Amino acid sequence: MALTTEATRTAVSPPRLTTRLPLRWLGLLPFLLFATLFLLLPTLYIVVGAFRDGRGGWTIQNVLDLATPSIRSAYWLSIRISFWSALLGCLIGFLMAASVVLWGVPKRLRNPLLTFSGVASNFAGVPLAFAFIATLGPAGLLTLYLRTEFGINLRAYGWNLLSAWGLIVTYLFFQIPLMILIITPALDGLRREWREAAEVLGASGFQYWRMVALPILFPSILGTMALLFANAFGAVATAIALTGPSLNIAPILLYAQIRGDVLGNPHLGYALALGMIVITAAANAIYIVLRARAERWMR
Amino acid sequence: MTRIAAWTIFLLGCIYFALPLWGMTEFSLRMRRGEYSFDAYASILSNPEFQRTFLFSVTMALVTIVVGVLLVVPTAFWVRLKMPELRPFVEFVTLLPLVIPAIVVVFGYIRLYNTGSWLPLTGTAMGTNALLAMGYVMLALPYMYRAVDTGLRAVDVPTLTEAAQSLGAGWITILGRVILPNVLTAVLSGAFLTFAIVIGEFTMAAILNRPAFGPFMQRLGQDRAYEPTALAVIAFVITWACMGLISLVARTQKHTRAAGR
Numbered sequence: 001m002a003l004t005t006e007a008t009r010t011a012v013s014p015p016r017l018t019t020r021l022p023l024r025w026l027g028l029l030p031f032l033l034f035a036t037l038f039l040l041l042p043t044l045y046i047v048v049g050a051f052r053d054g055r056g057g058w059t060i061q062n063v064l065d066l067a068t069p070s071i072r073s074a075y076w077l078s079i080r081i082s083f084w085s086a087l088l089g090c091l092i093g094f095l096m097a098a099s100v101v102l103w104g105v106p107k108r109l110r111n112p113l114l115t116f117s118g119v120a121s122n123f124a125g126v127p128l129a130f131a132f133i134a135t136l137g138p139a140g141l142l143t144l145y146l147r148t149e150f151g152i153n154l155r156a157y158g159w160n161l162l163s164a165w166g167l168i169v170t171y172l173f174f175q176i177p178l179m180i181l182i183i184t185p186a187l188d189g190l191r192r193e194w195r196e197a198a199e200v201l202g203a204s205g206f207q208y209w210r211m212v213a214l215p216i217l218f219p220s221i222l223g224t225m226a227l228l229f230a231n232a233f234g235a236v237a238t239a240i241a242l243t244g245p246s247l248n249i250a251p252i253l254l255y256a257q258i259r260g261d262v263l264g265n266p267h268l269g270y271a272l273a274l275g276m277i278v279i280t281a282a283a284n285a286i287y288i289v290l291r292a293r294a295e296r297w298m299r
Numbered sequence: 300m301t302r303i304a305a306w307t308i309f310l311l312g313c314i315y316f317a318l319p320l321w322g323m324t325e326f327s328l329r330m331r332r333g334e335y336s337f338d339a340y341a342s343i344l345s346n347p348e349f350q351r352t353f354l355f356s357v358t359m360a361l362v363t364i365v366v367g368v369l370l371v372v373p374t375a376f377w378v379r380l381k382m383p384e385l386r387p388f389v390e391f392v393t394l395l396p397l398v399i400p401a402i403v404v405v406f407g408y409i410r411l412y413n414t415g416s417w418l419p420l421t422g423t424a425m426g427t428n429a430l431l432a433m434g435y436v437m438l439a440l441p442y443m444y445r446a447v448d449t450g451l452r453a454v455d456v457p458t459l460t461e462a463a464q465s466l467g468a469g470w471i472t473i474l475g476r477v478i479l480p481n482v483l484t485a486v487l488s489g490a491f492l493t494f495a496i497v498i499g500e501f502t503m504a505a506i507l508n509r510p511a512f513g514p515f516m517q518r519l520g521q522d523r524a525y526e527p528t529a530l531a532v533i534a535f536v537i538t539w540a541c542m543g544l545i546s547l548v549a550r551t552q553k554h555t556r557a558a559g560r
Contacts, residue, residue, distance in 0.1 A: 027377035042407025103305035127534035135322025234400035237501035
């Protein structure tokens, strides 16, 4: 009853502007409160902590200390792993998507490919590591099969799953599908008319790709690569389940620091986390800017 | 020529994806010497720690979904209806969890909400559980918000709201009986994706020291050989089921809409 009268009253004579303004904000309050408490404040705490010393003063020493050899090499290895897994993920994902969308692999396979990509891009973390240990690990299925049937000893060729390249090969399992999911709509956006126009003007297939298709797709590809980079850089669970603490990469170092202060300085831990935010934020900024550019062609 | 190259690339890609799936399945069946058996699965399913941690993570996922829906649907609705000028800002905030690594946020949690702080959530088990649930809502925020916001785009929010108001509905009735049914597909896809993310999540649960499924899998991986791969198969099936449910929901939506016309 009360609701009815109130609703009719608002419908007949809207309340004065002065009372409306704060009420509008009230509707957003739960969200703002949640975001502040569980996203912004915790992050801010880490960022501010990176610029404090043990006695409560301000300093940039922690950030400078990130240049110590062990931390620098952890970042560098992380960056290389993320870069290669992003580059290969982009390349292979692009080729697989293009083979179905453009190059004559039957269209019937398109939906299964996209569905599988949706599953595989979410199949990360601990189970993914187990799957690769069972396949390419020292006693893995493929490792043993190649050794007993063909006499190929992967280890003798320098293969080791518990290494940087092992991690890259494992990350590709969610990087390639993510690329397929993002690039397929972009490939759909390549109009048949553009290809025909290029052919009428005498362009070869190679020239069409070099001068028409790739320049249009380039922002999408590069942007997705930045996204894949950030994706790999922040991955903790797969790396820990695969290699344990043995591989010195930034997320594992931070994990060890949080659990046991291995660096012996809590504020250096904050600086380590700050470095990770800066790198993933930069990669995401590149993605957002390039995505906006890519969308101009996708109308 | 292009066709052959395309098929080669496509098949090589398929082999890359098939091998680990085949490898883990085969490995998980080899626990008994000399023959295939489901021993590893039997061993997992009868493991009391598996039952406990799995139940914990399922509960966590359901709590996350409920809190997430209660947070995201009214917010997305309100922004569309009353504050469209704030949409870019809200969207930006909801995308931040993709930018800030989860391990950094949870690092902030244990410092900000420790026993000596103004809100000592990590002091009790229940408080830590609540904190973990909030962390999961934060992780799911980008997917949940995007799904619901896209769902709302297909709905004439102002007209529906005015119609409901003129019939005497309050805000709760409007949200629960007008807006929610209209974006149910979007909410359900967001919910299944959230479930898939939360059920095996490792980093946050491990750092907050909760008995969740992800850390259990990781521990088991350190001291067993066959059971972990059985777990990997189970996790893969769960992920597959969640994604299957999402496309199923999307398809039913299309059918009911077509039938309604």
